[in-house]
Amino acid sequence: MTSENDPKQERIDRYIDQNLKKVFxxxxxxxxxxxxxxxxxxxxxxxxxxxxxxxxx
Amino acid sequence: xxxxxxKDELVTHLPALRAFALSLTRNRATADDMIQDTVLKAWSNxxxxxxxxxxxxxxxTILRNNYYSSRRKLSREVADIDNAFSDSLxxxxxxxxxxxxxxxxxxFAQLADEHREALILIxxxxxxxxxxxxxxxxxxxxxKSRVNRARSKLTELLQLDDDDVLELxxxxxxxxxxxxxxxx
Numbered sequence: 001m002t003s004e005n006d007p008k009q010e011r012i013d014r015y016i017d018q019n020l021k022k023v024f025x026x027x028x029x030x031x032x033x034x035x036x037x038x039x040x041x042x043x044x045x046x047x048x049x050x051x052x053x054x055x056x057x
Numbered sequence: 058x059x060x061x062x063x064k065d066e067l068v069t070h071l072p073a074l075r076a077f078a079l080s081l082t083r084n085r086a087t088a089d090d091m092i093q094d095t096v097l098k099a100w101s102n103x104x105x106x107x108x109x110x111x112x113x114x115x116x117x118t119i120l121r122n123n124y125y126s127s128r129r130k131l132s133r134e135v136a137d138i139d140n141a142f143s144d145s146l147x148x149x150x151x152x153x154x155x156x157x158x159x160x161x162x163x164x165f166a167q168l169a170d171e172h173r174e175a176l177i178l179i180x181x182x183x184x185x186x187x188x189x190x191x192x193x194x195x196x197x198x199x200x201k202s203r204v205n206r207a208r209s210k211l212t213e214l215l216q217l218d219d220d221d222v223l224e225l226x227x228x229x230x231x232x233x234x235x236x237x238x239x240x241x
Contacts, residue, residue: 024181027076
């Protein structure tokens with residue numbers, strides 16, 4: 001299927017893409033789960049610890 | 058190129074990465090496991106990330122490779138679907154647009170993994186065919202073919218080829234998306 005020179009197919013493709021963007025944008029608004037936020041906190045703490053250790057040595 | 062520290066930049070891509078994970082896995086627990094693995098891998102390999110290249114594409118690639126690798130091992134792609142994708146809209150307009158959007162999401166969830174992935178990368182995330190093809194390890198022509206097949210399948214499932222349906226759908230989409238740019 002191609003949308004080239006096919007106005008109806010272009011409309012269908014545009015409809016599909018608009019819906020996809022809407023669905024994807026809504027998923028992006030989901031609250032980030034606590035376990036992922038916690039993981040980032042741990043990773044940053046480890047980085048800070050490593051940085052401090054390197055500065056001491 | 059971003060001026061952010063790469064690890065700070067990584068955090069800015071997490072909402073999109075999670076949306077991609079949910080669309081691939083259709084399961085919140087699996088998606089969140091995938092995100093955690095991806096963050097760990099990216100964080101510990103940040104020195105291999107080339108500044109100036111596209112971090113989002115790099116993260117999506119790590120996640121999808123992780124997903125397909127785990128799926129092959131566990132063969133559980135059907136068993137653990139929890140409709141995370143098709144019931145994810147938190148605020149829905151209370152009119153025909155709501156039904157149309159749910160129809161769309163249910164139909165989208167029925168696509169084969171590689172077709173769903175192709176549409177998300179190209180149609181929703183805005184990657185070029187070349188970038189998406191590189192991320193998926195296929196030729197650009199293969200990616201175009203996947204997108205076309207995915208659109209054909211959605212057209213069939215949603216009966217969009219029917220002129221009357223498309224007229225109704227367009228108005229419903231405008232109600233949902235709120236875009237003044239969709240032509241009638």
